[in-house]
Amino acid sequence: MLLVNQIRENFAGVLAGLQKRNFPNAEAVLNQAVSLDELRKSTQTERDQIQAESNAISKEIGILMREGKAEEAVKIREKTAELKTQIKDLEDQYSSAEEELRLLLYTIPNVPHTSVPAGKSxxxxxxxxxxxxxxxxxxxxxxxxxxxxxxxxxxxxxxxxxxxxxxxxxxxxxxxxxxxxxxxxxxxxxxxxxxxxxxxxxxxxxxxxxxxxxxxxxxxxxxxxxxxxxxxxxxxxxxxxxxxxxxxxxxxxxxxxxxxxxxxxxxxxxxxxxxxxxxxxxxxxxxxxxxxxxxxxxxxxxxxxxxxxxxxxxxxxxxxxxxxxxxxxxxxxxxxxxxxxxxxxxxxxxxxxxxxxxxxxxxxxxxxxxxxxxxxxxxxxxxxxxxxxxxxxxxxxxxxxxxxxxxxxxxxxxxxxxxxxxx
Missing domain, CATH: 3.30.930.10 (Bira Bifunctional Protein; Domain 2)
Incomplete structure (x- = not known):
């Protein structure tokens, strides 16, 4: 299957190749692939940011517990539970976008070499x-x-x-x-x-x-x-x-x-x-x-x-x-x-x-x-x-x-x- 970077970096060339194949709705399909990839990447970035925040809070909880500040640690721990829920939701969104992108790429044929003549049959x-x-x-x-x-x-x-x-x-x-x-x-x-x-x-x-x-x-x-x-x-x-x-x-x-x-x-x-x-x-x-x-x-x-x-x-x-x-x-x-x-x-x-x-x-x-x-x-x-x-x-x-x-x-x-x- 095509690489997403191949589509991103040479969108016009890939589109021209698929049109040479008479692939229907080529531009819409390629745009959909790029959009799914953007969604996948943005979801991953957001998930990584929240995970980093969660890790920082967990580290802070450890420090508070060692200092004997249990009540403060409990209050902060409630925040980590919320973050874990957000992380799980984002992981599900990421997996869904990745699977949808994979299935879409399976439907896109290879890009013809430049020497391939145009034609229908x-x-x-x-x-x-x-x-x-x-x-x-x-x-x-x-x-x-x-x-x-x-x-x-x-x-x-x-x-x-x-x-x-x-x-x-x-x-x-x-x-x-x-x-x-x-x-x-x-x-x-x-x-x-x-x-x-x-x-x-x-x-x-x-x-x-x-x-x-x-x-x-x-x-x-x-x-x-x-x-x-x-x-x-x-x-x-x-x-x-x-x-x-x-x-x-x-x-x-x-x-x-x-x-x-x-x-x-x-x-x-x-x-x-x-x-x-x-x-x-x-x-x-x-x-x-x-x-x-x-x-x-x-x-x-x-x-x-x-x-x-x-x-x-x-x-x-x-x-x-x-x-x-x-x-x-x-x-x-x-x-x-x-x-x-x-x-x-x-x-x-x-x-x-x-x-x-x-x-x-x-x-x-x-x-x-x-x-x-x-x-x-x-x-x-x-x-x-x-x-x-x-x-x-x-x-x-x-x-x-x-x-x-x-x-x-x-x-x-x-x-x-x-x-x-x-x-």
Whole structure:
């Protein structure tokens, strides 16, 4: 979440950033935050003054008692009782203002980086680059939801029988393709200096608030009410929370983690042709990279993470493009996001397969994730994460783009993982 001092010291800049996001009533909300902070501070000041007065009177009572002036001490003691009541009332007011401010700050999204373009929707995103050759397929090409039936590698009907729509069953070479991609992505990340972790796939409420999934995406998360736990929408949540309430040394930075997990998203309200087959699922596999960096280096890190994800797409021989998301299409917690999209030759459309984002201090403020420099002062670190990669649309594009009349060719980089080169 935003720091109150950030709002106070750069009110116009924060306001302009939120307006770029099309955040409603931005000025009123920011003014309310400043007012609550002023109330909190003034209440604290008044409470401290009365506490100091109470302490002075208590000291005076001790002196009177030692001097044998009990009657005078009793009269003064009545004053301390009144002051204690005032102190309790002010403490309650302070706690109320602080809680109201905290809840309000949870509703304010991150301020976009200055390079983020203005815009309201995906149509306003900026294309940064395109790479690769879009394949020309033979007449009679099939979308992946027909290919998986033809070659019996993924079964949506069985998933509906077991769970419901959006929970496919991978079979035979389809299951092996999943496993091959996961291992390939993990091996590439480890070779790039990331440490692999295997985190829980259920998180508590505090973890959800710390990375910004709550309260923003509460309706999109599966909730286990008996234990007050959430199924993760991405490995970003548990991996980043490894560093909640942690003070690092500057020499520890950057921290680079990678993890594979299944991911769960309700995707409420999603329908239409664009969500057919693997295009949008409730459960899917993903390898996630997370970095914790020094603020001075985070945008350089973002560019390197974007280049790393692009390298995976090149090795998979998939045509792709990179988008810089506009203010209206960015995630709630992000300051700058690059989306990577691969081209689906059978569907003849671009499919998002990765988002790489810099959150600056937005998550670390919630996490209380800090580092201590040589001067022994602590400051908030910057957090970043990226999909490297999400499997469903990668699989869809591999199947569609590499289909031939005689089968589906597999990318060369996966042959050693698969044990076969063709479906």
């Amino acid at each position: 995906a149509e306003d995103n900026e294309i940064v680059l395109e790479s690769g050759v879009i394949p020309t397929l033979f007449e009679g090409k099939l979308p992946h939801w027909e290919l998986i039936k033809k070659y019996d590698i993924i079964d949506f009907d069985l998933g509906v029988k077991i769970t419901g729509a959006g929970f496919p069953v991978y079979k035979g070479k389809g299951a092996r393709l999943q496993r091959a991609l996961i291992n390939f992505f993990l091996d590439e990340a480890i070779a790039a200096g990331y440490m692999e972790v295997q985190p829980p796939i259920l998180v508590n409420e505090e973890s959800g608030y710390a990375t910004g999934q709550l309260p923003d995406k509460e309706g999109q998360m599966y909730f286990a009410s008996a234990d007050n736990l959430y199924l993760i929408p991405t490995a970003e949540v548990p991996i980043t929370n490894l560093y909640r309430d942690v003070i690092l040394s500057e020499s520890d930075l950057p921290i680079k983690n990678v993890g594979y997990t299944p991911c769960f998203r309700r995707e409420a309200g999603s329908w239409g042709a664009h969500v057919r087959g693997l295009n949008r699922l409730h459960q899917f596999d993903k390898v996630e990279i997370v970095q914790i960096t020094h603020p001075e280096h985070s945008y350089q890190t973002l560019e390197s993470m974007s280049s790393y994800v692009q390298g995976l797409l090149k090795k998979l021989e998939l045509p792709y493009r990179v988008l810089r998301l506009c203010g209206g299409d960015m995630g709630f917690t992000s300051a700058l996001t690059y989306d990577m999209e691969v081209y689906s030759a059978a569907q003849e459309r671009w499919l998002e397969v990765s988002s790489v984002s810099n959150f600056e201090t937005y998550q670390s403020n919630r996490l209380k994730l800090r580092f201590k420099g040589e001067d022994k002062k602590t400051q908030l670190a910057h957090s970043l994460n990226g999909s490297a990669l999400a499997l469903p649309r990668i699989v869809a594009s591999i199947l569609e783009n590499n289909q031939t009349p005689d089968g589906i060719l597999m990318p060369k980089v996966l042959h050693s993982y698969l044990g076969f080169d063709k479906i």
